[in-house]
Amino acid sequence: MSETQRVGEVIEASSTDFTAQCYELYDSPSLGSLVKTRDADVELYGVVYQAATTSLEPGRRPIARGKDEASEEAVYQSNPQLLKLLKSEFGTLVVGHRQGDKLNHYLPPQPARIHGFVYLCSPEEVREFSLSFAFLNILVNAHLPISTEELTSATLRQMSQVHQDRRSFLVAAGKELALLIGGNLNQLKAILGRIQT
Amino acid sequence: MSLDLDKVFPQVGDMVAGLKSDAAQRQQRLKFALDTLHNQADNLSHLARKINSSKTTWLIAGLVDGFDRQIKAPPAPSEFTILAADGSHIDVDRHRSPRCYLINIGSVVLQYGGSPDATLDSFPHLYSSDEELVITPNGDKIREQVVEGTLLGIKRGVDECCQLAELATELPEDSPGLALVDGTLVLWGLEAYPEFVTEALLDKGFLSHLSRIKGLNSNGREIALASYISFPRSTEVVNALRLALCPHDVLDTDLHCRDCQERKCEMVAGIRDRDLFSELLGQGERSCLFTSRSKIVDKKYPEEHRIYFFYLRVDDETARVEIPKWVATDEDLLNLTHSLILDQCQRGQGYPVALSEAHEQAVVTGADRENFWRLVESLLVDEHLPSLSSAKSRSKRTRWV
Numbered sequence: 001m002s003e004t005q006r007v008g009e010v011i012e013a014s015s016t017d018f019t020a021q022c023y024e025l026y027d028s029p030s031l032g033s034l035v036k037t038r039d040a041d042v043e044l045y046g047v048v049y050q051a052a053t054t055s056l057e058p059g060r061r062p063i064a065r066g067k068d069e070a071s072e073e074a075v076y077q078s079n080p081q082l083l084k085l086l087k088s089e090f091g092t093l094v095v096g097h098r099q100g101d102k103l104n105h106y107l108p109p110q111p112a113r114i115h116g117f118v119y120l121c122s123p124e125e126v127r128e129f130s131l132s133f134a135f136l137n138i139l140v141n142a143h144l145p146i147s148t149e150e151l152t153s154a155t156l157r158q159m160s161q162v163h164q165d166r167r168s169f170l171v172a173a174g175k176e177l178a179l180l181i182g183g184n185l186n187q188l189k190a191i192l193g194r195i196q197t
Numbered sequence: 198m199s200l201d202l203d204k205v206f207p208q209v210g211d212m213v214a215g216l217k218s219d220a221a222q223r224q225q226r227l228k229f230a231l232d233t234l235h236n237q238a239d240n241l242s243h244l245a246r247k248i249n250s251s252k253t254t255w256l257i258a259g260l261v262d263g264f265d266r267q268i269k270a271p272p273a274p275s276e277f278t279i280l281a282a283d284g285s286h287i288d289v290d291r292h293r294s295p296r297c298y299l300i301n302i303g304s305v306v307l308q309y310g311g312s313p314d315a316t317l318d319s320f321p322h323l324y325s326s327d328e329e330l331v332i333t334p335n336g337d338k339i340r341e342q343v344v345e346g347t348l349l350g351i352k353r354g355v356d357e358c359c360q361l362a363e364l365a366t367e368l369p370e371d372s373p374g375l376a377l378v379d380g381t382l383v384l385w386g387l388e389a390y391p392e393f394v395t396e397a398l399l400d401k402g403f404l405s406h407l408s409r410i411k412g413l414n415s416n417g418r419e420i421a422l423a424s425y426i427s428f429p430r431s432t433e434v435v436n437a438l439r440l441a442l443c444p445h446d447v448l449d450t451d452l453h454c455r456d457c458q459e460r461k462c463e464m465v466a467g468i469r470d471r472d473l474f475s476e477l478l479g480q481g482e483r484s485c486l487f488t489s490r491s492k493i494v495d496k497k498y499p500e501e502h503r504i505y506f507f508y509l510r511v512d513d514e515t516a517r518v519e520i521p522k523w524v525a526t527d528e529d530l531l532n533l534t535h536s537l538i539l540d541q542c543q544r545g546q547g548y549p550v551a552l553s554e555a556h557e558q559a560v561v562t563g564a565d566r567e568n569f570w571r572l573v574e575s576l577l578v579d580e581h582l583p584s585l586s587s588a589k590s591r592s593k594r595t596r597w598v
Binding site for chain 2: 077082084085
C-alpha cells in the first residue's frame with residue numbers, strides 16, 4: 001500500500017462535506033478515517049462519516065440472487081455484470097485544510113472540486129493533523145445521519161493508532177471533549193465509553 | 198387534463214368479461230391446434246408440398262426438420278462469452294430546427310467461467326449532415342428518402358448489428374460466443390421502400406455485418422448469432438396448420454377463401470404460435486426449426502443468411518429465437534444458441550440478462566430527450582444561431598389556462 005493511497009473521486013461537494021465514489025467496489029476507507037482532496041492550492045481534510053454500496057442507477061434495486069449458489073463469491077461469478085452495476089460511496093465531513101504551509105482546523109474558503117481525487121492520509125499526516133484537537137468542535141456540532149458520539153469516537157480511535165502513546169492521545173482528547181461538551185454529560189460519557197483502551 | 202379513469206373503468210370491465218367468456222372456446226381451439234400439429238407431423242412431405250405450392254395472403258412457416266418435436270437443451274459450455282447490443286434513438290423533430298437524429302447503442306460483453314468479467318458501454322452518435330439525414334440513389338436527389346420514423350428504426354437495427362460485429366472481432370479465440378440482439382432479424386419494414394434503400398441498409402449494412410460475424414467462425418472458433426423475441430405475436434406455424442386443415446390441395450386465398458363455406462381453418466383462429474408451443478414444450482425445450490418465408494427474406498437475403506427460427510420455453514414464457522441459416526445448419530452453433538439463450542434467461546429472471554443490460558445502457562428517457570434538446574438549443578444560442586421551433590411545440594412546452 002502506498003503512503004498516500006487514492007481511494008475515490010469527489011462526486012458531490014458543499015462547504016461542510018463531500019461525497020466520493022470509490023474506484024473499487026466495497027473499497028471505502030474505514031469510518032473515522034482522515035482523507036484529503038485538493039482544490040487548486042488548498043488541501044481539504046475530511047473525516048469519513050458514512051459509507052454505502054448501492055445500485056448505480058437509483059431505479060434499479062439489487063435483488064437476492066444466491067438461493068441456488070454455494071457461496072457469496074459464486075453469486076458474483078455467475079453474474080459478472082453485478083460489479084459494474086453497483087457503486088460504493090463514502091461521505092466525508094470537512095474538518096480542516098492546508099493552505100501553503102499552514103494547517104487550519106476549520107472550514108476552507110471553498111468546497112472540494114467535483115472529480116477531485118480523494119486520498120487516504122498517511123500516518124504522518126494523521127499525526128500532524130491530530131496534534132491539535134481544534135477539529136473536535138466541528139465533529140461534535142455536525143448534523144449528520146450518524147450520531148456525533150459514534151463519529152467522534154471512531155475518528156479518535158482511528159487517529160490514536162498513529163500515535164506512539166495511544167492512551168495519552170485519547171486521554172488528551174477526552175479532556176478537550178470535557179471542555180467542549182461538559183454540559184452534556186450523557187454525550188461525553190457515550191464518547192469516552194467508546195474510546196477506552 | 199389527465200385521463201379520466203372513471204370513464205374508462207366500465208370499458209375495461211367489458212373487455213375482461215369478453216376475455217372470460219372466450220376462454221373455454223379458446224382452450225378448445227388450442228387443443229384442436231395441438232392435435233392437428235401432432236397429426237400433420239406424420240405426413241410432413243405432403244404439408245411441405247402444399248406450403249410451397251399455395252399462394253396465401255398470410256405468412257406460413259417453412260418446414261425444416263419436423264413439426265412437433267421437443268428438443269431438450271444441451272449442456273452449456275463451462276467457458277463462454279455473450280455479446281449483446283440494443284439501441285434507442287431520438288427521432289428528427291419536425292417542430293424544431295436544426296434537423297438531426299441521435300442513435301444510442303448499448304453494448305454488453307459478459308464473460309462466464311474461470312475469469313468472469315463484464316463490459317457495459319453505450320455509444321451515442323448524432324447524425325446531422327445532409328448525407329446522413331437522407332438516403333439518395335446515386336446522386337438522384339429527387340428520389341431521396343428521409344431517414345426518420347420507420348426508416349430510422351431500421352437504421353438503428355443495422356447499427357446494433359454493426360456494434361455486435363465490432364464486439365465479436367475482439368472475442369477471445371478459445372471461448373465460444375453468442376451474439377444477441379432483441380427483436381427480429383427480418384427487416385420487414387424495408388418492403389415499403391425503394392430498392393436503393395434496401396441496398397443501403399440491408400445489403401451494405403445488415404447483411405454485411407452478419408457476414409462479418411459468420412466469417413469469424415474459423416479455425417475451431419465458434420460464434421453464433423441470434424435474435425430474441427419475448428412474447429412473440431407471430432402465427433406462422435399456426436398458419437401452416439390452417440393450410441393443413443384447408444380442403445384445397447393447392448390454396449390460393451384470393452381465389453378460394455371468399456366463397457369457402459366450410460372454413461375449417463377457423464378452428465385454429467386466434468391462436469398464436471406461442472400458445473401452441475407453450476402447450477407442447479417443457480421447461481428449457483425448443484421446438485424444431487422453421488424458416489421465415491417472408492417476402493424480404495425470399496427476395497433479398499442470400500442463401501447463407503436466410504432466417505430460421507424456433508420457439509423456446511423458459512418458465513412461463515415461450516420466446517421466439519431467430520437465427521441465420523449458417524447457425525441453423527451448424528449443429529454446434531445451433532446447440533450453443535439453444536443452451537446459452539436458456540442459460541441467459543435463467544440468469545436474468547426469464548429474459549436474457551445481456552439483452553436486459555444492453556437495453557439499460559441504450560435507453561433514452563423522456564428526461565434525456567429534453568436534456569438533449571436543451572443542450573442543442575444552448576449551444577445554438579452561444580453561437581448566436583437561430584433556434585427555431587414551431588408554435589405548436591412551444592404551446593406544448595408552455596401550457597396555460
